Amino acid sequence: MSSPTIPVVIVGAGPAGLTAATLLAQYGVESLVLERWEGVYPQPRAVHLDGEIRRILERLGVGAEFDAISRPALGLRLVDPNHRVLAQFDRDPAGGRNGHPEANLFDQPELEAILRTNLSLYPGVTLRGSAEVTAVTEGIGGVGVDFNDRITGRAESVRARYVLGCDGANSLVRGAIGGRMQDLRFDQRWLVVDIATTADLGHWEGVHQVCDPSRAATFMRIGKTRYRWEFRLHPAETAKDYRDLVQLQPLLAPWLDETAYERSELVRVAEYTFRAQLADRWRSEHVFLLGDAAHLTPPFIGQGMGAGLRDAANLSWKLAGVLRGELSESVLDTYEAERKPHARAMIRMAKLTGLTMTEGGELGNRLRSLIAPRLRVVPGLTGMVTSGESPPLHRSSLVVAPWIHRGLAGRLVPNDRLADGRRVDEVVMGRYAIITTADLSPGDRTIVEQRGGIMLRPEPHTKLYRWIRHSRAGALLVRPDGTVQNCRGSLPDLCASLPRFAPSIRRARAS
Numbered sequence: 001m002s003s004p005t006i007p008v009v010i011v012g013a014g015p016a017g018l019t020a021a022t023l024l025a026q027y028g029v030e031s032l033v034l035e036r037w038e039g040v041y042p043q044p045r046a047v048h049l050d051g052e053i054r055r056i057l058e059r060l061g062v063g064a065e066f067d068a069i070s071r072p073a074l075g076l077r078l079v080d081p082n083h084r085v086l087a088q089f090d091r092d093p094a095g096g097r098n099g100h101p102e103a104n105l106f107d108q109p110e111l112e113a114i115l116r117t118n119l120s121l122y123p124g125v126t127l128r129g130s131a132e133v134t135a136v137t138e139g140i141g142g143v144g145v146d147f148n149d150r151i152t153g154r155a156e157s158v159r160a161r162y163v164l165g166c167d168g169a170n171s172l173v174r175g176a177i178g179g180r181m182q183d184l185r186f187d188q189r190w191l192v193v194d195i196a197t198t199a200d201l202g203h204w205e206g207v208h209q210v211c212d213p214s215r216a217a218t219f220m221r222i223g224k225t226r227y228r229w230e231f232r233l234h235p236a237e238t239a240k241d242y243r244d245l246v247q248l249q250p251l252l253a254p255w256l257d258e259t260a261y262e263r264s265e266l267v268r269v270a271e272y273t274f275r276a277q278l279a280d281r282w283r284s285e286h287v288f289l290l291g292d293a294a295h296l297t298p299p300f301i302g303q304g305m306g307a308g309l310r311d312a313a314n315l316s317w318k319l320a321g322v323l324r325g326e327l328s329e330s331v332l333d334t335y336e337a338e339r340k341p342h343a344r345a346m347i348r349m350a351k352l353t354g355l356t357m358t359e360g361g362e363l364g365n366r367l368r369s370l371i372a373p374r375l376r377v378v379p380g381l382t383g384m385v386t387s388g389e390s391p392p393l394h395r396s397s398l399v400v401a402p403w404i405h406r407g408l409a410g411r412l413v414p415n416d417r418l419a420d421g422r423r424v425d426e427v428v429m430g431r432y433a434i435i436t437t438a439d440l441s442p443g444d445r446t447i448v449e450q451r452g453g454i455m456l457r458p459e460p461h462t463k464l465y466r467w468i469r470h471s472r473a474g475a476l477l478v479r480p481d482g483t484v485q486n487c488r489g490s491l492p493d494l495c496a497s498l499p500r501f502a503p504s505i506r507r508a509r510a511s
Contacts, residue, residue, distance in 0.1 A: 003388070006032050008325050009145050009267045011173050013037075015046075016168035016291030016308030018115040020316050022060050025122035026318035026430065032158060034147055038129040040112045043268055047105055047222045047310075048207075051098030052390060055415055055482070056309050061430050062118050067108045070098070071221060074206035078357070081212040082253050091206075095141050096388060098461070099415035099423050099436075105222040105298050106125035108305070130155075136163055136287060138178040143286050154269035162319060166308070171293035177284035181374075184344075186276035186298055186351045188358070191230040191242055194250070196268070197264035201227070201255060207302075209357055216358035218299075221257060222459040226267070229255070230299070232358060239271035274354070275297040276347045282498035288315060295343040300354040303346045310390075314339050316481040317430070318398075326501050334396040338410075341394040341438030393483060400477075400486040408484045415482075416464040418456075424464060428457055429482055436475035436491055437468050444495045451500045 008024055011018045014036035021031050030099050049057075072093035078086040091102050103354040119125055130150040137144040141157045149156060172469070174180075202437040207510040210217040210294055231251050241290060242248050245266050249256075255415025256264065277296040282289045291308030315335045321327030392410030392437040393399050401409030413435065415425050428435070434444070449453050477494045480501065486494060 005142050005159045005161055006030065007145070007160070008032075008162050008164060009034065009158060009317065010164045010166055011136070011145070012166035012168060012291070012293075013112075013127060014041075014118070014130070014166060014168065014291065014308070015112060015115065015305050017118055018112065019056065019164065019309050020126060020290065020312035021125050022119050022122065022126075023312060023316035025119070025125045026325070028108040028124070028319065029320050029323055030124040030267055031126075032160070033125065033127045034143070034145070035127065035129050036132040036150065038151075040109050040116065041272070041473060043196055045124075046108045046305035047220065047228050049104050049106070049306050050302065050390075051095060051100045051102040051104075052412060054100035054104055055098050055425055055429075056313050059313075060115070060118060061414050062114050065114045065118075066106070069114070069223070070104045070106035071205070071223065073103035073105050073220065075103065076209065078211055081210065081214070083210065083300075086211065087279050088206075095412040097416075099414075099417070099425070100311065102344055105207075105220055105228075105304070107226060107273070109225055114429075124280040133167070133172055135166070138174050138177075138285055138287060155211040161286060161323065164315070165287065165289045165293045166291050166312075167293055168294045168456050171230065171289065173287060174279060174289055174293050177281065177287050179279045179281045179284075179289065180294070182280050184276035184347055185324075186274065187273045188298070188354070190231045190272050190274055191231045191233050191237075191239060191251075192272055193242070193268065193269050195227050195229070195245075195252075195256075195264050196228065196262055196267050198224050198225055198258075199256075199260035201260060203255065206256065208302075209356045213358060215251075216313065217251075219316060227255075239269055242269055245371050264308070267477040276351050277290050278340070278344055278347065282340060283332070288335065290315065290470065294339075294465050296348040297343075297347050298354045300357065301346070301350045303350060304495055307343055307346060310342070311335075311339055311496055313481050314419070316404055323500075324502065325437075327499060330416065331398060334398045337396045338393040338399065342391060344392045377466070378403060394438060398479060398485055399483070400484040400488065401487075408473055408476060408487045411484050413476070413478055413482050413484060414467055416458065416462050416467075419459045424456075424458075425482065428452065428478060430480050432480060432498055432501050434475060434491070434498065435468065435478055435494055436465070437457040437465055438491055441492075444492060447495045448498055451498045452502045453498050463483060 007029050008031040010033045014031050016182050021033050024031050057063050075091040093101050095101050098243045131147045133145040133147045143163045146157045205221050208219040218230040220228050222228050222340050242300040275296045279294045282294050290311040297304045318331045322329050417423050435456045445455050475491040475494050476484050477486040479485045
């Protein structure tokens, strides 16, 4: 007898997979998450996420827990080979347009443990560890997923309506749909060093970028006693040349004195190749790629893990709407159309940042010493670096915008604090919304409420009100992921175009 079809099977329980499973669960969609490791992968990897991703964590219900394990960074400091400051871009640790700090430093295993614990509070989600997927096969009426139990050795199979491949850079799911990674021409080998120390190093608590072609480096404090260094390796070097603190001493000397060495412990040293790659296809019928399975980003702007969470936030509500019969399956075409150009833009930004900081030889050092100190006076540059706003999504059937003068369409709504003390996300996220600076008619309100949406009229003194008025838009149609879908047309027309989308999000049960 055949087993029942599971609505969604998620391959991989990293941050992207756990986020997708949680968001789907909030809409009442059942899923099975298959992960080859039994527990959280113990080694630290990602250490930074921005204010937009912090908003996603808030929606998952783990905002307070994340704040307890993370540190807001004060910004970015560019220094020369002698560690003299070339330029500094400060960020307000209290937060900006996203309502949270725009640079957050943390330890990835701790975050994944929080996400797993939170996911366990939702009914309808099963997380199976030690389950190694061996095949993904599309067929009529569903997708077959074969996997092995790594403890018992037993081979098992399930069927799903949809499969999400969140299985990393060496994705089996990507191979199963015939996808391949396109090389965006960036390849650098770096040494990543994590150290725990009770010593107070006394350094500025932002991200330090050493702009030095002969030995580019990055330094940041990621926890109460945890620090991260990244050093570009020379062609003949490998991680084997730096196995302990004695061998690392020449690299760490600018930051660690003798006393600090005595109170330090090497947590990890590893070699990574920083690459820029983008999958040529993100979907095949009922199979989707998310996270590192779809894109690899150099770490210079700290967007690698965040891109995967953006994928999950973009796709989950659309998939829930389709599975609940509220949205046409054609809306799933917008996932790749919106996310792929956005990921490409972020990869290009990371590449440019990395090349600017690490290439050019001695001539590059001289140019940086002349140009970098003057960057702060370039009109709009500081705001662009520190604003916390990523590029808008491209046009799609769910981003209604002209080719030019697109206005607010595709942009994420600012997470402003409203007159009643709540933030925009607390009111809007997870459902369709009409946000307007105009008076609300009873008829318009009735239409929106009947279709499961919400209407919001911010007070004139709020940033959100000014943001809308500055764009010369009278009203916005906002999607459940907080993205402006349409800002053209009259308020009655926008209300009439609102899809029927149930806002009945299932919250986690009490632990």
